[in-house]
Amino acid sequence: MYQNSYPIGVIDSGVGGLTVVRQLQRLLPGEDIIYFGDSANCPYGNRSADEIFALTLKMLRFLEQQQVKCVAIACNTISTLVERLRPECPFPLVSIVEAGADYVVQEKLPRVGLIATEFTVSTGAYEARIHAGNPDCVVSAKGSPKLAALIDKGDFNQSAIDEEITEQVDIILAREPVEDLILGCTHFPIVADNFHRCFPQLRLIDPAEQQALAVKNLLVYRKLSNPQTRGYLKINTSGDPEVFAAVAKLLELHGPDECGTLAL
Numbered sequence: 344m345y346q347n348s349y350p351i352g353v354i355d356s357g358v359g360g361l362t363v364v365r366q367l368q369r370l371l372p373g374e375d376i377i378y379f380g381d382s383a384n385c386p387y388g389n390r391s392a393d394e395i396f397a398l399t400l401k402m403l404r405f406l407e408q409q410q411v412k413c414v415a416i417a418c419n420t421i422s423t424l425v426e427r428l429r430p431e432c433p434f435p436l437v438s439i440v441e442a443g444a445d446y447v448v449q450e451k452l453p454r455v456g457l458i459a460t461e462f463t464v465s466t467g468a469y470e471a472r473i474h475a476g477n478p479d480c481v482v483s484a485k486g487s488p489k490l491a492a493l494i495d496k497g498d499f500n501q502s503a504i505d506e507e508i509t510e511q512v513d514i515i516l517a518r519e520p521v522e523d524l525i526l527g528c529t530h531f532p533i534v535a536d537n538f539h540r541c542f543p544q545l546r547l548i549d550p551a552e553q554q555a556l557a558v559k560n561l562l563v564y565r566k567l568s569n570p571q572t573r574g575y576l577k578i579n580t581s582g583d584p585e586v587f588a589a590v591a592k593l594l595e596l597h598g599p600d601e602c603g604t605l606a607l
């Protein structure tokens with residue numbers, strides 16, 4: 344039996360999932376959060392499905408030992424494999440792709456752009472979920488082979504970031520005149536300012552907000568909300584904890600209360 348006081352698990356290939364932590368802390372300030380970011384193996388978006396599955400299972404096993412009551416998959420790339428992962432876990436998994444796609448349907452958007460990792464785009468997971476709810480919605484999707492890895496290094500002033508954003512979004516716009524763009528990789532909202540600067544006319548959709556809402560709904564439904572006023576944030580990474588501390592500061596997170604290295 345799960346208890347209200349158990350923490351929420353959050354996983355990503357690296358620092359990107361901290362953009363989901365930001366939304367979780369806004370919506371569910373009382374929840375304790377245990378995060379794992381697998382920066383040693385980032386980017387996942389250029390790997391095979393079997394590799395991503397195997398690496399993710401290691402993170403989920405770690406969180407199982409921490410007695411989490413649910414896990415937010417704060418990584419679009421991993422979320423495309425959620426149906427394969429669910430039978431492996433005793434706790435519920437909340438997918439960011441499902442949350443983001445459902446938002447597009449709910450808002451009745453006639454067309455939308457999607458920038459994500461190459462793996463996420465290759466699976467067609469966003470299109471499938473959007474078209475299940477709105478078959479007429481036009482989705483113009485483009486994978487970025489470089490952006491997540493550039494961001495995971497923690498240097499956001501590189502001109503390479505703006506160049507990669509411009510190159511990929513120009514392709515999306517050449518195909519369809521979209522006004523809304525899904526940031527379909529959790530690393531991308533960290534450089535939302537770069538997107539705004541390069542494409543001020545676009546409305547950016549960060550699916551993290553919807554995913555946090557989905558976590559809240561799950562906890563309320565299962566009567567598992569934590570009644571305390573302020574939860575802790577414990578960050579574990581297979582990479583450099585200093586990058587995580589810097590991104591946590593940039594995103595104005597509460598904490599981290601702990602931030603350290605842990606091999607998978």
Ligand code: DGL
Nearest residue numbers: 356386387388419420529
């Ligand atoms: N943050 C991850 C996502 O949302 C991907 C980054 C990566 O390629 O590892 O897809």
